[in-house]
Amino acid sequence: MKNIVVIGGGMLGLSISLELSDHGVNVTNVFPRTGDTLSASRAAGAMLGAFGELSADDGAEEMAEFDFRLSAQRYYPAWLARVRERSGARVSQVEGTIIIANNQGARDRDCIRRMEQEAVLRGEPAEWIEPSDVPGLKPSPVHAPALCLHLKNEHAVNSGELLDAMELALGRCNTYRHLDKSVLRASPDGLSWAVALSDGTTLVADAVVLANGSRSLECLDPSLVEDAALPALSFGKGVSCLISGGPAIAHTIRTPNRTFACGIHLVPRPESGELYLGATNFTGVDEMAERKVQPGELHGLFDEAIHQINTDIRTSRIEQIRVGFRPIAAFKRPLVGQTRVPNLYIATGTYRNGVLMAPLVAAMIASELGLCVSPYQGNPFSVLTEQKQNGWDVERLLDVGVRDLVAFIQEPRSPLPYSRARELETYLRTLLQAAVYQDASGESLHAMIQSRLKEAPFNETVHKLFYEVGDQARKPAAETAEV
Structure with a gap:
């Protein structure tokens, strides 16, 4: 029986731990619970949007990731049902997403038409609807949408409830244990791996999986990062809010991707009566320097939501302000699977799609470890693939x-x-x-x-x-x- 250390407690770390435990592997999942305050997974609106993340400018590289996202979206219902059954916990889900396009987004109309065309090509439901037929849509007249698209199969989950349910399910696995500590260093030790922890202890494992978001490489010596052929990681800081007393919204409402971000979106939280409002995006490399929220970030967030989605948001109450750091690798390409260093695996760089992609990524990691056959053929995010550093356009x-x-x-x-x-x-x-x-x-x-x-x-x-x-x-x- 293999002993594997999984570093990271977000969607990817927990999904991988759950998948490996299901295949009889002894999993030690290391992450400090205090780090949850800046977890991209817990701060996420958790829109399971394969089509909603499409942009008009997406080329072949982006479409390869889109194909994976769509497979992940189709894989999700059965996977989520297993998590609910094994944990016995509630994981709330909001069905359907309405994409709105107005004149504030330079490419809104091009993006939304691209979404509809790709959905038709792949046999997924996508219906044009009148703005007046969208429950909860009440923008200022100047910002009224010109086009609205209903994506029936684009759902959203409560990421906090999902993470809690996964931890409950993992707690019932005899082959799983969680260590509430930080990893200081991971290094090869003969045929094994030595993982030094913040309390001074050292774990010995057959393999290590790095799934700690934008900080995944911090526990590796720089020479080891080079040997593994891993690119540098940065983050996209996302600021979001939970608000109460807002308008009644039946489905997720969002704009297309805009100006380095995922557009503005409102996601209902029916279990609490709140609304999730997100999200900003600011790239960086120093989490400590960016952990606080700037007034300008909130200004932009609420200005867009109030004027473009529903003017009644102005009288709502802010219940919580959230910050998360989404991991970004070179070319915005996820990093998944075996590295060039033996028995060192990685799963990060999923940017805004970690909650959606995590279950299928976990299955791919298990497949590369020889534990099962992946439900997705091939690995479009393999770090073993040669990157043409001079091939960028x-x-x-x-x-x-x-x-x-x-x-x-x-x-x-x-x-x-x-x-x-x-x-x-x-x-x-x-x-x-x-x-x-x-x-x-x-x-x-x-x-x-x-x-x-x-x-x-x-x-x-x-x-x-x-x-x-x-x-x-x-x-x-x-x-x-x-x-």
């Missing part, structure tokens, strides 16, 4: 990133007049391209800016440059090279 990154940056600058409720948003996109993209590329176009732009500032050394020149840089970007490449 700079042009696409700049196009999408600059567009989202300009949209972010305009939040909340401050759209730029005329065509200035597009002009600003062109301006910023041109400057960034000149900074990234070392070629003739960048040199000519640099020379032009210097010349203009020398010819007219006063601040109005900067205003003129805003348009001249944009004009230069729109010229044919040959003409631009001659400037």
Whole structure:
């Protein structure tokens, strides 16, 4: 019988522990309960949204993850039923999601149409409905949605209840134990692994699974991280709230993904009569520096929810403010499975989809350990796959990133007049391209800016440059090279 240490107590850590215990493995699950206050899993709205997370810009890489999310969504009902049966605990679920698209999102309509098209292709229900037929939707007239899409199979669960139920189920497994401690170091020790804990004790295991979110690599020596070919991890800080006394909402209501985040969403909590309101997104690497909530984060959150979903939210009561750190790896690609270091496994980088993906990821980990056959063929997130570090598409990154940056600058409720948003996109993209590329176009732009500032050394020149840089970007490449 194998002895495996699973590091992490969020959705991935508990799901993997449950899956391995079911296959007769001795599992030691190490995580400090005090860390739950910043758990991405407990702070999550836990929308099981395969289609709701689609964006109009998603390419082949993103669609590979989408296919996995859809399989995870279909896998969820039977898995959740087992958790409920084994724990005897309630896990509340809200059925159905309404996606709304309005003029506040630069690509809202493109995103929502992409969702409907992909749902039709895959035989999933997706129905266009009138805004007036959406229970609980009462935006300000200026922010009324143009399109609404009902995704019948996109549910949401109460992540706190689910985590508690999983711990109850695990507590009934003879092959499972939890240690309320932190892991200081994990390192190979011959054919085994030595896991040093915060109380000074050391565990010996046949294998280690890293499932500790954005902090998964902290227990490894940097040389070991390099040997394992693991990319650096960062996080997306999400701020959300539970509110009471809000409007009656029957289904989850959300916008498409927007400006580096998952849009604004309200998720009913029928068991308590509360509403979950989420969520912001801010990327970083220092959790201690970002653990507090800034007033601006709450301002943006409530401004969008009140004006775009229901104006009655303004008279509700804030019951709880939550912070969670969603793990992000390079290319926003999840990291799942065996690493290049023997008997070292990883499951992290799931970003906004950890609650949805965790059960199927757990089955994949069990499969790679040779315990079962995975219900999902292959592993699109294998860390053994060669990553083409120079293969990233700079042009696409700049196009999408600059567009989202300009949209972010305009939040909340401050759209730029005329065509200035597009002009600003062109301006910023041109400057960034000149900074990234070392070629003739960048040199000519640099020379032009210097010349203009020398010819007219006063601040109005900067205003003129805003348009001249944009004009230069729109010229044919040959003409631009001659400037």
